[in-house]
Every structure is written in structure tokens, then in C-alpha cells.
Amino acid sequence: MRDHFEIRDHDAAGRIGRLEVPRAGVTVETPALLPVVNPNVLTIAPSRLREEFGAEMLITNSYIIRSTDRIRDRVLAEGLHDFLEFDGAIMTDSGSFQLAEYGDIDVTTEEIVEFQREIGSDVATPVDVPTPPDVDRERAERELETTQRALADAEAAETGEMLVNAPVQGSTFPDLREEAGRHATETDLDVFPVGAMVPLLNSYRYAEVVEAVRAAKRGLDPDAPVHLFGAGHPMMLALAVAAGCDLFDSAAYALMARDGRYLTVSGTEHLEEMEYFPCSCPVCAEHTPAELREMEGSDGEGDGGADASAERLLAEHNLHVTFEELRRVKAAIRSGNLLELVDRRARGHPAMLDGYRALLDHADELERTDPVSKDAFFYTSHESARRPEIRRHRDRLARLEVPDRLLLTESNAPSTHDYDAVWRVKPPLGPFPRALSETYPLTAEVPERLDEAARVAAAEGVAALASANPDTEITLGHDGWSEAALDAVPDRVETEDLRTLGRSG
Numbered sequence: 001m002r003d004h005f006e007i008r009d010h011d012a013a014g015r016i017g018r019l020e021v022p023r024a025g026v027t028v029e030t031p032a033l034l035p036v037v038n039p040n041v042l043t044i045a046p047s048r049l050r051e052e053f054g055a056e057m058l059i060t061n062s063y064i065i066r067s068t069d070r071i072r073d074r075v076l077a078e079g080l081h082d083f084l085e086f087d088g089a090i091m092t093d094s095g096s097f098q099l100a101e102y103g104d105i106d107v108t109t110e111e112i113v114e115f116q117r118e119i120g121s122d123v124a125t126p127v128d129v130p131t132p133p134d135v136d137r138e139r140a141e142r143e144l145e146t147t148q149r150a151l152a153d154a155e156a157a158e159t160g161e162m163l164v165n166a167p168v169q170g171s172t173f174p175d176l177r178e179e180a181g182r183h184a185t186e187t188d189l190d191v192f193p194v195g196a197m198v199p200l201l202n203s204y205r206y207a208e209v210v211e212a213v214r215a216a217k218r219g220l221d222p223d224a225p226v227h228l229f230g231a232g233h234p235m236m237l238a239l240a241v242a243a244g245c246d247l248f249d250s251a252a253y254a255l256m257a258r259d260g261r262y263l264t265v266s267g268t269e270h271l272e273e274m275e276y277f278p279c280s281c282p283v284c285a286e287h288t289p290a291e292l293r294e295m296e297g298s299d300g301e302g303d304g305g306a307d308a309s310a311e312r313l314l315a316e317h318n319l320h321v322t323f324e325e326l327r328r329v330k331a332a333i334r335s336g337n338l339l340e341l342v343d344r345r346a347r348g349h350p351a352m353l354d355g356y357r358a359l360l361d362h363a364d365e366l367e368r369t370d371p372v373s374k375d376a377f378f379y380t381s382h383e384s385a386r387r388p389e390i391r392r393h394r395d396r397l398a399r400l401e402v403p404d405r406l407l408l409t410e411s412n413a414p415s416t417h418d419y420d421a422v423w424r425v426k427p428p429l430g431p432f433p434r435a436l437s438e439t440y441p442l443t444a445e446v447p448e449r450l451d452e453a454a455r456v457a458a459a460e461g462v463a464a465l466a467s468a469n470p471d472t473e474i475t476l477g478h479d480g481w482s483e484a485a486l487d488a489v490p491d492r493v494e495t496e497d498l499r500t501l502g503r504s505g
């Protein structure tokens with residue numbers, strides 16, 4: 001039980017939670033986005049991040065502070081919160097990223113955790129090894145051992161009220177990620193970043209991001225706060241939250257702005273090529289792309305000053321659109337339509353669709369935390385036929401009382417019959433007694449022009465009912481189902497095409 005993290009609402013594996021950060025004296029609502037603040041270049045003042053953008057927490061790099069003479073002594077003297085002029089919670093990274101980039105750093109976990117405590121960090125990070133994707137297994141295992149030693153060193157360190165990250169590594173080996181999650185959960189550390197995701201995120205390998213998160217979550221406690229380290233593109237927030245991530249950090253807003261890139265919920269645009277801004281944030285409401293291009297500082301040579309430059313304005317838009325999406329994700333969790341939002345985002349890029357499909361491969365895991373009742377289920381794509389609700393309905397069917405002779409029919413028309421009972425069939429859910437038709441998810445809104453996936457899913461529901469009730473005589477009245485759907489219906493179920501009987505509708 002982790003008493004500093006409380007989960008309030010669930011949808012799929014996504015949740016709204018409250019992370020208590022005792023050293024900062026604040027409680028942060030999750031999912032939360034932590035803007036990455038470069039201690040050398042404050043693109044947007046941290047006080048503005050809190051007041052104008054609503055950032056309750058940010059992340060900065062203690063390794064950079066420690067190795068930059070100009071600021072180290074000032075931060076040690078003033079403390080991190082005064083130095084950054086930020087009164088929310090501050091997480092600090094340790095130099096692991098630099099280790100991954102340059103192969104060597106001159107600090108141990110013991111030293112850097114101590115330094116993070118001295119400068120007043122609220123959440124510290126040990127020196128783990130972010131093993132990149134696609135390495136050989138031997139390297140992934142060896143580096144995981146180093147990471148596990150770093151977690152032990154962090155546990156042994158004097159940390160007081162400061163929370164400490166326990167990064168979960170394991171490269172692209174799901175079993176190593178799961179084992180790393182289990183090991184991390186057994187420490188007394190507090191927050192669980194899934195690490196080394198940047199190479200996967202940068203190359204849009206969202207299916208593998210989802211696999212890594214799900215593997216880590218299988219090893220972690222269900223109530224552990226999970227941070228998707230390095231993830232902050234608005235396009236993938238809904239997907240990552242639905243997979244079970246609680247914290248995100250965005251360097252993208254500033255890095256992308258430096259290259260003239262404009263973030264949206266369906267991808268990244270180039271300022272150079274834009275004629276219109278599809279956004280109503282203060283920056284986009286007051287400027288046109290042409291105006292931004294004409295401004296000084298849009299030449300991509302970020303000078304660090306970032307006054308009223310196009311770069312800073314672009315960074316502000318990038319942050320606005322990211323926080324807006326985060327609020328939309330939270331609202332979706334509260335309404336129970338997070339998977340509808342993920343489905344919409346999946347249409348923005350084929351790689352996002354891969355991510356959504358990978359998530360649905362784990363529908364059984366999502367089902368465990370998915371609420372029993374929420375706003376109406378919207379069938380918006382054939383991926384909807386694989387949602388956890390469909391599986392739960394099928395499991396529920398097996399527990400229902402069933403008479404000896406049962407008619408299952410897509411027809412709503414009343415008719416005389418000589419069955420013991422007549423149940424409704426509704427793709428993609430399958431059969432159910434009419435008395436349940438006002439309960440979730442049977443109230444699903446489904447298009448009239450159904451696709452094959454919905455009918456096949458309904459046929460699988462018929463098969464599940466038949467298999468749970470081997471002695472029941474079942475007849476299925478269907479509305480012109482294809483061979484593929486009828487193939488999923490067991491042979492012992494008699495089928496009638498309502499269209500040829502003139503009874504459809």
C-alpha cells in the first residue's frame with residue numbers, strides 16, 4: 001500500500017489520482033504533466049508555468065545544476081524552489097539521460113541523491129541505466145542489475161521527506177520490464193518511471209511503448225504511481241493514460257519550438273508550412289503563422305533569451321495544447337469515455353492506431369479496473385469490438401439463467417413464437433435478455449451501417465452463451481450476417497436470416 005498516492009476514478013487502466021508530495025507540501029492531481037525546465041535556459045518562467053498553464057509540478061536536471069559552476073552554488077544557497085521561483089512540486093533527474101547519451105557521468109547514486117536533497121528537490125532520481133530498445137538480452141539483463149543496485153543505494157540514502165523515483169528498465173523485453181516492475185515495487189521507493197522510452201517515442205513506436213508500460217504494470221502494484229519518462233506529446237497522452245500512466249514530462253514543448261514545430265493532438269506541424277492555426281490558445285488567437293514567421297527569433301537559432309520571439313510563443317502554444325489535452329483526458333476518465341478519446345486520437349497517425357491495437361491486446365488487463373457503468377459506449381471503429389466491456393459482457397452471459405429453448409434475434413419486432421424466451425442480439429455485444437437492455441454497456445450507441453467486426457464479435461457472444469449452456473436449444477435470427485460472422489456461430493445453433501424471412505428491422 002502506497003499511502004502517498006490515492007486513486008479516485010478509473011477508466012480502462014487510466015485513473016485520476018492524487019499524489020502527495022510531502023516535502024513540497026502539495027498534492028498533485030494526476031494525470032499530471034511536468035514541464036521540463038532547463039536550469040540554464042528558462043524558455044517560459046516557471047512561475048508562469050504554474051499561473052498561466054496550471055503546472056502543479058515540474059522537472060529539472062540536478063546533474064546539469066551540479067556540473068554547472070555558474071548556477072550550482074546559487075541553487076545550493078537559495079534552494080531549488082527560490083532559484084526557479086516555483087512553489088509547486090519539483091522533481092529532479094539524476095544524469096541518467098546524460099549517461100545514456102554520452103556513456104559516462106562522474107557521479108554515483110549516493111552522491112546525486114544527497115545533492116538532490118541538499119538543493120531541495122521534492123522527488124529525486126537515482127542513477128539508473130536507461131537501456132535503449134533492441135539491444136541484446138545479455139546487455140539488458142546486465143544493465144538491469146546495475147539499475148537495481150542504484151535503487152538499493154537510493155533506499156539506503158538519507159532522504160527525509162523527499163520522495164524517490166524507482167525507474168523500471170528492461171529495454172524491449174516485456175519479461176524483463178515485468179521483473180523490473182516487481183523488483184521496484186518491493187523497494188520502499190515512491191514513484192515508478194518507465195524509462196528509456198524516448199527512442200521509441202521519437203520513432204513513433206507507440207505499440208512498443210504500450211507493451212513496455214503494460215509489462216511494467218504487470219510487475220508493479222496496481223496503486224503505484226507510474227511516470228512515462230520522456231513522454232509529453234499531446235497526441236499520445238490519452239493512449240498512455242489509458243495504458244496506466246499517471247505522470248508525464250514534456251521537453252517537447254520547448255525542443256520542438258526551437259525547430260519551428262507546432263504540436264497538435266494529431267501530430268506535429270511545421271510553422272514554415274502553416275497558413276492557419278487550428279487552435280484558440282492566447283498565442284494562436286492573437287497571431288497568424290505568417291506573423292510568427294516574421295518575428296525575430298524564428299530562425300531556429302534559439303539564443304536562450306527567448307523574449308517575445310516566435311520560439312517562445314511557439315513553446316507557449318505547444319504547452320497550451322498539451323495541458324488542454326490533459327484536461328480533456330481527465331474529463332474523459334470522469335465521463336467514462338477515455339477509450340472513445342483514444343480511438344479518435346488513433347485516427348491521427350497509423351502509429352497511434354498500432355498503439356491503440358496493442359492496448360486492446362490487453363483488454364483482459366484493462367477490464368480489471370474498467371468501471372462497471374459509465375456514459376453510453378460509442379461504437380466508433382471496428383477496434384471498439386475489442387474493448388474490455390465486450391469481454392466483460394461475454395463473461396457475464398455465462399452466469400445468466402437460460403431456459404431450455406431460446407431464440408436470439410436482432411429483430412425488435414414482436415412476433416408470436418413457441419420458444420421459452422426471446423433475447424435480443426446486438427452487435428458487437430451479442431445476446432442478452434431484454435430486461436438488461438437499459439444497463440451498461442448494452443445501451444451502446446452503434447451505427448446502423450454495421451461492420452464485419454461488430455457482427456463477428458456478436459457471433460462470438462452467441463458462441464460463448466452456447467458453450468456455457470450445452471443443453472439449451474438455441475436459434476439465432478440474424479440480419480443478413482456474412483459467412484465470416486456465421487462461421488463464428490457453433491453448428492448446433494440453428495440460424496435464420498431475418499431478411500429472407502421478411503422480419504428484419
Ligand SMILES: [Zn+2]
Pocket residue numbers: 277279280281282283284285317318320321
Ligand atoms: Zn495555440
